[in-house]
Amino acid sequence: MIKSEKFQLVENYIVENQNAHYRLAYSYVKNKESALDIIQESIMKALKSIDSLEQIQYLKTWFYRILINTSIDFIHKDKRMVVVEDEILDFHLPSNEMEIPDIDLYEAIDHLAPKQKTLIILRFFEDMKIEDIAITLGENPNTIKTRLYAALRKLRSTMEEKVKA
Numbered sequence: 060m061i062k063s064e065k066f067q068l069v070e071n072y073i074v075e076n077q078n079a080h081y082r083l084a085y086s087y088v089k090n091k092e093s094a095l096d097i098i099q100e101s102i103m104k105a106l107k108s109i110d111s112l113e114q115i116q117y118l119k120t121w122f123y124r125i126l127i128n129t130s131i132d133f134i135h136k137d138k139r140m141v142v143v144e145d146e147i148l149d150f151h152l153p154s155n156e157m158e159i160p161d162i163d164l165y166e167a168i169d170h171l172a173p174k175q176k177t178l179i180i181l182r183f184f185e186d187m188k189i190e191d192i193a194i195t196l197g198e199n200p201n202t203i204k205t206r207l208y209a210a211l212r213k214l215r216s217t218m219e220e221k222v223k224a
Contacts, residue, residue: 175210
């Protein structure tokens with residue numbers, strides 16, 4: 060495949076899936092501007108390393124790996140910075156019960172280790188299959204299953220503690 064063709068395919072993929080990419084970045088940082096910064100940096104990294112994409116069928120998993128790593132790096136770099144969630148700034152009372160998000164669940168997910176949080180986000184928020192997650196993270200599918208179940212057990216335990224409190 061010619062480099063310009065590969066570049067065009069990557070560009071088209073990024074544009075067509077921009078909402079999913081934003082959602083993934085936002086799930087890590089909970090801030091609109093930071094999520095957009097992560098996406099911009101991820102796109103730059105992807106375009107610079109386009110030669111590392113050997114098989115175009117792995118485009119999604121290749122870019123997700125870049126996006127996830129950039130998100131985690133951003134969190135590590137900005138641990139000192141306190142980020143105000145966009146929802147706090149745009150606070151409004153829900154008009155019905157269906158609008159109330161499960162705040163405890165999102166808090167519990169945020170307190171997971173980065174690798175566990177990544178698994179939960181990819182599996183349940185991005186609806187990725189175990190095999191695709193394994194490819195994205197460069198792991199064995201059985202390892203992903205084991206880690207995912209451990210993360211779910213930790214989430215369940217955290218949620219049960221909140222109910223008891």
